[in-house]
Amino acid sequence: MVLHNRLSATELKQKLAAETFRRVTVSFYQYAKIADPQAFRDSLYLSLSQIGVFGRVYVAHEGINAQVSIPEHHFEAFKQQLYAIPFLNGIRLNIAVDDNGKSFWVLKIKVRDKIVADGITDPSFDMDNRGRYVNAAEFNRLTEDPDTVIIDMRNHYEYEVGHFDKALEVPSATFREQLPMAVEMMQEHKEKNIIMYCTGGIRCEKASAYMLHQGFKNVFHLEGGIIEYTNKAREQGLPNKFKGKNFVFDERLGERISDDVISQCHQCGEPCDTHTNCANEGCHLLFIQCEKCAAKYNGCCSQECTDVLALPEEEQAQLRKGIDKGLMLFNKRRKR
Missing domain, CATH: 3.40.250.10 (Rhodanese-like domain)
Incomplete structure (x- = not known):
């Protein structure tokens, strides 16, 4: 029995583009004690893949953390599957605020040491004692x-x-x-x-x-x-105290909460809150870029990356060899 995807990214994205139904993006999590995360992962993968769910799910001994895209016509079946799991029965589902239905194009469920990497090593730390x-x-x-x-x-x-x-x-x-x-x-x-x-x-x-x-x-x-x-x-009908855009960790990279634009393009300084990844695969820096700079630099973070992107793919692949991109984020507090 296959418990992982076998199609290429290109094929998966083509299948998503060809869908004629709506999708709903949902996130949920639960801190709970899972005795066998791998067995739980395999069972969950089988049930979710059968109803066309895409997304990113982490499972650990301490619980589950999920962001998923569900075919709208299977939403109730999805809820029933979750609620059939005792520690997920009645769990709150966070429905995306600004959803284009294209948040994910593949289902990935991974077993991790923790569902949130926290660096906590004190054995007396207790998640049951929370705020x-x-x-x-x-x-x-x-x-x-x-x-x-x-x-x-x-x-x-x-x-x-x-x-x-x-x-x-x-x-x-x-x-x-x-x-x-x-x-x-x-x-x-x-x-x-x-x-x-x-x-x-x-x-x-x-x-x-x-x-x-x-x-x-x-x-x-x-x-x-x-x-x-x-x-x-x-x-x-409550006053909304959140200003700007909510960053999300999927293909959307953000959902609009208010009309306020409180950040600037990292290249020209104009008001902008659109995150993108540098189009040069050897860089892939996450940064904020306005439409004018996107056109000027061809979706890249610098002229250097723009020049690399113009090279034949074979040369780009050669330049990428051995590069560890690590955590490639624009950080205004340190020089790149």
């Missing part, structure tokens, strides 16, 4: 209190294009770096209300548990993250 949930209305009320501090537990490139009013950035590109930084930043605010948030809730939930582990008391985390907040604010 208190706040929903959209409670978040709005609590943020009006001058004794409340809001912490964004996303990476710097996510914060750059959109964040909540008065939210503090923890300036890093990885969650494992942010946790000790957040503890240090909040020492002077230890007696205040601390609200942590992220995209869908998974990082801020773990961060809230870590803050409690470090001796903080009044720790909250936004239920369902930015995605759930936005959907509930719209449903309930």
Whole structure:
């Protein structure tokens, strides 16, 4: 029995483009104890692939983290499959705010050491002792209190294009770096209300548990993250305190939350919040680029990469050999 994809990326993208039905992008997570992650992974892959689900799913002993694209006509079947799993019964599904149905084109389910890489090695750390949930209305009320501090537990490139009013950035590109930084930043605010948030809730939930582990008391985390907040604010007619775009880790690279454009093109400095990856496969830098610069540099991050892109593919492939792109992110805090 095949429990992985066998088609090429080109074939998969062609199949997605030829679909005549709508898709729904959904994210969900659950911290839970999974005794055999590999067996759980294989069973989940079989059931999801049978109803045409695409996406990226991580499974570990500590739980599951998923971002998926579901054929709309199979949405109820998808929910029934999930809810049949005891620790996922009734789980909250975060429906994408701004969805073109093209977020994913293949199903990948991977077994990981953790569903969120956190760098925590203390065996006494307990995810069961986590901060208190706040929903959209409670978040709005609590943020009006001058004794409340809001912490964004996303990476710097996510914060750059959109964040909540008065939210503090923890300036890093990885969650494992942010946790000790957040503890240090909040020492002077230890007696205040601390609200942590992220995209869908998974990082801020773990961060809230870590803050409690470090001796903080009044720790909250936004239920369902930015995605759930936005959907509930719209449903309930609440003021939207998030400005800009919510970065997402799929083909869309972002979903519009408000009309505010709070960031700039990394090449010319004009207002822009469109992320892209450098078209030079030997670079593939994630950065913000406006339409004019995209045309000028042919989708590349620099003239050097534009020149490489103009070379025959054979020469480009030769130049790429041995290159470790690593975490290729534009970081305004350090030189490239």
